[in-house]
Amino acid sequence: MDLAAQIASIPMFEGLDASQHANLARIALEKEFSKGEVIFSEGEDAAGLYAVSIGRVKIYKLSREGKEQILHLFGPGESFGEVPVFAGGRFPAYAEALEPTRVLFFPRQAFVDLVKRDSSLALNMLADLSRRLRRFTSLIEDLSLKEVPGRLAAHLLYLSSRQGESDDLVLDLSKTQLASLLGTIPETLSRILARMAREGYIELRNNRQIRILDRESLELLASGETRLS
Amino acid sequence: MDLAAQIASIPMFEGLDASQHANLARIALEKEFSKGEVIFSEGEDAAGLYAVSIGRVKIYKLSREGKEQILHLFGPGESFGEVPVFAGGRFPAYAEALEPTRVLFFPRQAFVDLVKRDSSLALNMLADLSRRLRRFTSLIEDLSLKEVPGRLAAHLLYLSSRQGESDDLVLDLSKTQLASLLGTIPETLSRILARMAREGYIELRNNRQIRILDRESLELLASGETRLS
DNA sequence: CGTGCGCTTGACTTTTTTCAATAAAGGTGG
DNA sequence: CCACCTTTATTGAAAAAAGTCAAGCGCACG
Numbered sequence: 001m002d003l004a005a006q007i008a009s010i011p012m013f014e015g016l017d018a019s020q021h022a023n024l025a026r027i028a029l030e031k032e033f034s035k036g037e038v039i040f041s042e043g044e045d046a047a048g049l050y051a052v053s054i055g056r057v058k059i060y061k062l063s064r065e066g067k068e069q070i071l072h073l074f075g076p077g078e079s080f081g082e083v084p085v086f087a088g089g090r091f092p093a094y095a096e097a098l099e100p101t102r103v104l105f106f107p108r109q110a111f112v113d114l115v116k117r118d119s120s121l122a123l124n125m126l127a128d129l130s131r132r133l134r135r136f137t138s139l140i141e142d143l144s145l146k147e148v149p150g151r152l153a154a155h156l157l158y159l160s161s162r163q164g165e166s167d168d169l170v171l172d173l174s175k176t177q178l179a180s181l182l183g184t185i186p187e188t189l190s191r192i193l194a195r196m197a198r199e200g201y202i203e204l205r206n207n208r209q210i211r212i213l214d215r216e217s218l219e220l221l222a223s224g225e226t227r228l229s
Numbered sequence: 230m231d232l233a234a235q236i237a238s239i240p241m242f243e244g245l246d247a248s249q250h251a252n253l254a255r256i257a258l259e260k261e262f263s264k265g266e267v268i269f270s271e272g273e274d275a276a277g278l279y280a281v282s283i284g285r286v287k288i289y290k291l292s293r294e295g296k297e298q299i300l301h302l303f304g305p306g307e308s309f310g311e312v313p314v315f316a317g318g319r320f321p322a323y324a325e326a327l328e329p330t331r332v333l334f335f336p337r338q339a340f341v342d343l344v345k346r347d348s349s350l351a352l353n354m355l356a357d358l359s360r361r362l363r364r365f366t367s368l369i370e371d372l373s374l375k376e377v378p379g380r381l382a383a384h385l386l387y388l389s390s391r392q393g394e395s396d397d398l399v400l401d402l403s404k405t406q407l408a409s410l411l412g413t414i415p416e417t418l419s420r421i422l423a424r425m426a427r428e429g430y431i432e433l434r435n436n437r438q439i440r441i442l443d444r445e446s447l448e449l450l451a452s453g454e455t456r457l458s
Numbered sequence: 459c460g461t462g463c464g465c466t467t468g469a470c471t472t473t474t475t476t477c478a479a480t481a482a483a484g485g486t487g488g
Numbered sequence: 489c490c491a492c493c494t495t496t497a498t499t500g501a502a503a504a505a506a507g508t509c510a511a512g513c514g515c516a517c518g
Binding site: 403404405415416418419420422423436 | 495496497498499
């Protein structure tokens with residue numbers, strides 16, 4: 001697939017005409033990262049924004065002691081690194097490839113110029129950032145208002161909804177990474193999965209596969225109406 | 230102050246010309262809320278966005294048991310309720326007046342039309358949402374990577390920076406509200422303030438006034454390099 | 459085939475919350 | 489301006505949740 005075609009397939013760039021796709025293609029650079037490679041670091045000067053072509057990228061924060069909080073996971077068609085492009089300054093977090101990944105890079109000034117000239121692109125970006133704010137709102141809610149079993153239950157149900165409402169889930173992250181996404185540590189996650197299994201809510205099939213046995217109870221947990229004995 | 234002048238003084242609308250301010254003034258409605266009054270509720274259909282003229286507004290989430298997490302505090306010149314305007318759907322949180330408050334309300338469709346026609350307004354909005362994402366990033370970081378003493382220390386230093394780097398701080402929130410902002414409960418906040426005072430980091434002058442005695446130690450706490458004995 | 463990393467589990471500590479009682483503050487109407 | 493009453497703040501004791509440390513297992517990958 002050539003650059004312009006790749007660009008046309010990115011949701012953020014929907015509704016632009018071919019010449020604008022061509023303009024974007026002219027300023028875009030392709031970059032490749034291998035698994036575990038850092039794409040940018042917190043505090044780094046932001047030269048532009050990124051869109052995933054192939055692979056997956058995690059955006060995360062690190063505490064001084066090395067504990068990690070995942071903020072986002074982005075896959076093909078999703079963009080990241082917009083914040084400093086529009087707000088100025090530096091990257092507020094780290095970005096790292098979770099697997100071999102190819103991204104498109106759009107230099108800041110050229111991109112801003114394009115947004116200036118194209119109001120539908122601007123509205124796409126506004127919608128994009130708004131959706132991201134909404135997801136952050138719900139992450140903040142989860143972190144401060146729910147305890148880990150509730151967050152985990154919500155995540156399992158989310159996975160199920162993304163996998164066709166199936167009761168057989170496949171984790172797309174290691175348990176360590178999942179713990180980081182849920183704002184906890186692997187030991188705690190492990191214990192809570194074991195408790196959920198003991199209570200008959202789920203069945204641990206193997207490292208990466210979980211079967212939902214009692215969806216209602218998970219929903220009650222996720223909404224905070226119940227707690228895990 | 231008339232509507233157009235009020236609108237011209239809102240940072241989000243900087244860089245627009247007088248005719249655009251007039252357009253905005255034409256679609257804007259003034260609304261008043263008394264202290265404690267709810268401006269909108271989570272899940273409500275979003276009819277437009279708001280900007281504070283006078284007063285203060287808190288944006289917050291509620292857990293099922295009634296625990297509150299404050300997401301934002303907005304004062305004069307600041308806007309809120311943008312997310313559903315651009316992302317569609319409903320308000321993701323509650324908004325409530327902290328004091329007698331006057332706001333401007335901009336109906337959704339009319340506002341979007343204006344953004345479409347004016348790329349500098351669009352860029353202002355993009356910068357605004359980006360800054361908000363950055364603040365959320367740091368709230369998430371705090372909630373999941375720091376414990377309460379660190380969050381409190383960071384907040385005290387933030388207050389100090391907002392009050393001219395003075396060591397004499399005036400809380401602009403009740404302790405209950407401050408606890409909600411920090412993602413904890415009043416009892417815990419009270420205990421940690423008492424501990425900080427016992428350790429000589431601060432002096433509790435009265436309900437709303439705190440003096441910083443040991444700024445360095447607070448900075449170490451806030452950055453997670455130290456913990457409170 | 460071995461080494462390492464990720465996962466699990468146990469025992470323990472720390473942090474935070476819960477519940478309850480009291481004290482202080484703030485606002486209101488007399 | 490004061491007395492009253494409601495709301496807010498503090499403190500203690502106990503419980504719960506999560507994190508730390510350490511050991512052991514297993515699977516995966518080189």
